Amino acid sequence: MPDSPKTIRRGDYAPPAFLIDTVDLDFALDPMATIVRSRLAFRRNPAAAADAPLRLDGEGLTLLEARLDGEALPESRRQLGADGSLTITDAPDAGILETSVRIAPERNTALSGLYTSGGNFYTQCEAEGFRRITFFPDRPDVMSRYSVTITADRARVPVLLSNGNPDGSGDAGEGRHWARWVDPHPKPSYLFALVAGDLVNVPDSFTTRSGRKVALNIWVRRGDETRCGHAMDSLIRSMKWDEEVFGLEYDLDVFNIAAVSDFNMGAMENKGLNVFNTKYVLASPETATDGDWQGIETVIAHEYFHNWTGNRVTCRDWFQLSLKEGLTVFRDQEFTADQGSRAVKRIRDVRGLRAAQFPEDAGPMAHPVRPDSYIEIDNFYTPTVYQKGAEVVRLLHTRIGPVAFRRGMDLYISRNDNQAVTIEDFVGAMQDASGTDLTPFMRWYDQAGTPELTVEDSYDPATRRYTLTLRQRTPPTPGQVEKQPLPIPVAMGLLDDTGAALPTRLAGENAAQPGTRVLLLDGAVQDFVFEDVPAPPVPSLLRGFSAPVRLKGVPQERLRFLAVHDSDPFVRWDSGQQYAAAFMLEQVARVQRGEAPGFAPALADAVANTLASADADPAFAAEALVLPGEGFLADQMEVADPEAIHQVRRHLRRQIGTHCGAALLATYQALTETGPYRIDGRSIGRRSLRNACLAYLAAAGEDGVALAAAQYRAATNMTDQLAALALLADAETPAREAGLAEFHAKWRGDDLVLDKWFSIQAMSSRPGTIAAVRALYAHPDFDLKNPNRARALIGAFASGNPLHFHDSSGEGYRFLADAVIALDPINGQTAARLIGPLGLWRRQWVERGALMRRELQRVLDTPNLSKGSFEKASKALQ
Structure with a gap:
């Protein structure tokens, strides 16, 4: 790598010099020598500079021929750049450029562009993979209509798929065949897709609200057909929901999904041909956990919803990535909430936000939802762009209300259909549809960091006035x-001393507002005065988690009260979590002073109360039972102490398991399933609650561990079996090695299930885990080239095992750096995404921080490091 690779800056955006109206592609597929012929109808962009050359991106292409308007293009008029680009000098204002290139999909271990997996051909073009296929202005604001012809060996590659609608097929002679696909809608190059190989389809259909029948197909490897039912059902429900909630109807004759195990991402929304990681398509009770089933539903919905928020309306440049991703995450969250418990869905989304995005906002890679610069765009497919971006969309939804938000969506689509636009276009549509000035909300897109919200209040019995003072502060972030x-927006309510709702009439209002109302804090500090309040109230703040902030300054006794009495399920859950976290951090401080951690009877009381009312909503009860995680606690500390945190959490789990053992066991036994496996919300909630009880019982001692071993042997579904095996993986019991060996022998032929086997061992808290992880890295079934397997072992250890990753010897850091260095020349994108945990060195003790910096520098000093890994490592060290 050069010392200073090129930085791309948002402020330097300029319109493309040329536009491409139509793209005709011809693929002659061969694993080692695919020939791609391209015919581009180009014209000069009137919005760009008049003297700019025609420049086409390219990477790893062997140019065989170039013709301009039917004539061979002499070398004097074309220039191949060091970056692989092709520049045409003296290009006319309009014309036809034809090129022929050769590529080698079999050698493409980066899995970007056209590559092979299991003998089949797949593409991944987001963000900049199309330039690995053919020469093209590979940027999202160049939107074109595509016609694609694919030719391949009929016996080895019987299925030929691309974007759009099928437009003919036939025999090509010499054992080969061809198929043509035409996409009637203009799209950017990152949405191009091709899938070809020996695949089988699971077919179905959907009739749109206007009466069009759409053919649906899920394409998988032979033998996986029986595991696609949930994915297809999720697709059909997504299509129906988008029509009913947003009025958006599918616009092609066919919708194809293809599943592949070698994939850098979860899935990709290519127009009419979504390419998915098998993790988010294949499921059966024997192989998939409840979390897998729910993940499939969410990701299928997300990629389908992109058809309008991402495809028909796309982003002008990659700085606007959250325009499509944040909005579509919000949409898939709303869809999933409508399918089951809205409260539990919100809790899980916030738990994920706090676990991944809040630490990112507090670390060296902190960046706004709309970044100002990047070196490698793949590094900005982050929790900030996706999850925080969705929260910003939710802020707008909360501010203007659901009716105005729907009007805004209609306006946004109608104004910008088939265009590449900016975040301002989205916010502007919401503003125009609601009549509300939303300009200040643009700061959420352009300012990094998690705001801290602090609370003070006072009550005047003489005037019956209650004053709520809210302050905000956002800590500094890099740059x-x-x-x-x-x-x-602060959704809130007031409660009396029994938990009953009080009226919330602000000074100057004529009538009290019933239930929850929304306050808008738009200054550094603001007083909200409520009138005619009969007694000192308890404020319930951030109901539904109305803003992605850290709430501080709530007294412990109030948290206990809200955890029992609040009518808002999110505040009830979060208050319990914040109370437990505060107590746990007090015990961490005791451990750091050399004292033994204590126990609060209130924690046992909370567990008992939760179990007593669990039948009403077992999924919520399961969420309420789980103590704050080690990563969440570390995020609350200025300097984290992984050993002390782990010691305290393990101690409290043991104490709860002991104090509440009878109630936990009774609940566990009452939830034993006798019928067939079901994936409705209540069934999933009951299994989640049962396994949460089992975890406490196993933490309490040998009887609980034996119960886990019995559950492992008797389990009839992967959810219960894996939950039990994960507990055994943490225990000192002969059942541990027997269970792991049996699980491996049974499932070594199923990649997705074997990934789980690697992960639960990587996250074990047992002594010797680092050596075990290195042994697994050398295991015959470990494949560094497969992103799923790399994430299952390396990622699970570095991100999911803070105790051993932060081992004082530095061995955990060394293992991660070794893995990144080995993976980077194979797949730089996946390698870069694994670096993140090393970047949190500032939050560790000085000695650990020095060890982490040393490993980051070792990564940075690696010759020929990819741009993505260079950017991650160099920023982490700043």
Whole structure:
């Protein structure tokens, strides 16, 4: 790598010099020598500079021929750049450029562009993979209509798929055949897709609200057909929901999904031909956990919803990535909430946000939802762009209300259909549809960091006035020391001392507002005065988690009260979590002083109360039972102490398991399943609650571990079996090695299930885990080239095992750096995404921080490091 690879800056955006109206592609597929012929109808962009050359991106292409308007293009008029690009000098204002290139999909271990997996051909073009297929202005604001012809050996490659609608097929002679696909809608190159190989389809259909029948197909390897039912059902429900909730109807004759195990991402929304990681398609009770089933539903919905929020309306440049991703995450969250428990869905989304995005906002890779610069765009497919981006969309939804938000969506689509636009276009549509000035909300897109919201209050019995004072502060982040106040919608209510709702009439209002109302904090500090309040109230704040902020300053006794009495399920859950976290951090401080951690009877009381009312909503009860995680606790500390945190959490789990053992066991036994496996919300909730009880019982001692071993042997579904095996993987019991060996022998032929086997061992807290992880890295079934397997072992250890990753010897850091260095020349994108945990060195003790910096520097010093890994490592060290 050069010392200073090129930085791309948002402020330098310029329109493309040329536009491409139509693209005709011809593929002659061969694993080692695929020939791609391209015919581009180009014209000069009137919005760009008049003297700019025609420049086409390219990477790893062997140019065989170039013709301009039917004539061979002499070398004097074309230039191949060091970056692989092709520049045409003296290009006319309009014309036809034809090129022929050769590529080798079999050698493409980066899995970007056209590559092979299991003998089949697949593409991944987002963000900049199309340039690995043919020469093209590979940027999202060049939108074209595509016609694609594919030719291949009929016996080895019987299925030929691309974007759009089928437009003919036939015999090509010499044992080969061809198929043509035409996409009537203009799209950017990152949405191009091709899938070809020996695949089988699971067919179905959907009739749109206007009466069009759409053919649906899920394409998988032979033998996987029986595991596609849930994915197809999720697709059909997504199509119906998008029509009913947003009025958006599918616009092609066919919708194809293809599943592949070698895939850098979860899935990709290519127009009419979504390519999915098998993890988010294949499921059966024997092989998939409840979390897998729910993940499939979410990701299928997400990629389908992109058809309008991402495909028909796309982003002008990659800085606008959250325009499509944040909005579509919000849409898939709403879809999933409508399928089951909205409260539990919200809790799980917030738990994920706090686990992944809040630490990112507090670390060296902190960046706004709309970044200002990047070296490698693949590094910005982050929790901030996706999850925080969705929260910003939710802020707008909360501010203007669901009716105005729907009007805004209609306006956004109608104004911008078949265009590449910016975040301003989205916010502007919401503003125009609602009549509300949303300009201040743009700060959420352009300012990094997680705001801290602190609370003070007072009550005047003489005037019956209650004053709620809210303050906000956003800590400095790299490149943004000074922060402006953000508009923060605070959904809230007031409770009396029995938990009953009080009226919430602000000074100057004529009538009290019933139930939950939304306050808008838009300054650094603001007083909200409520009138005619009969007694000192308890404020319930951030109901439904109305803004992605850290709430501080709530007294412990209030948290206990809200955890029992609040009518808002999110606040009830979160208050319990915040109370437990505060107590746990107090015990961490005791351990750091050399004292033994204590126990609060209130924690046992909370567990008992939760179990007593669990039948009403077992999924919520399961969420309420789980103590705050080690990563969440570390995120609350200025300097984390992984050993002390782990010791405290293990101690409290043991104490709860002991104090509440009878109630936990009774609940566990009452939830034993006798009928067939079901994936409805209540059934999933009951299994989740049962396994949460089992975890406490196993933490309490040998009887609980024996119960886990019995569950492992008797389990009839993967959810219960894996939950039990994960507990055994943490225990000192002969059942541990027997269970792991049996599981491996049974499932070594199923990649997705074997990934789980690697992960539960990587996250074990047992002594010797680092050596075990290195042994697994050398295991015959470990494949560094497969992103799923790399994430299952390396990622699970570095991100999911803080105790051993932060081992004082530095061995955990060394293992991660070794893995990144080995993986980078194979797949730089996946390698870069694994670096993140090393970047949190500032939050560790000085000695650990020095060890982490040493490993980061070792990564950075690696010759020929990819741009993505260079960017991650160099920023982490700054």
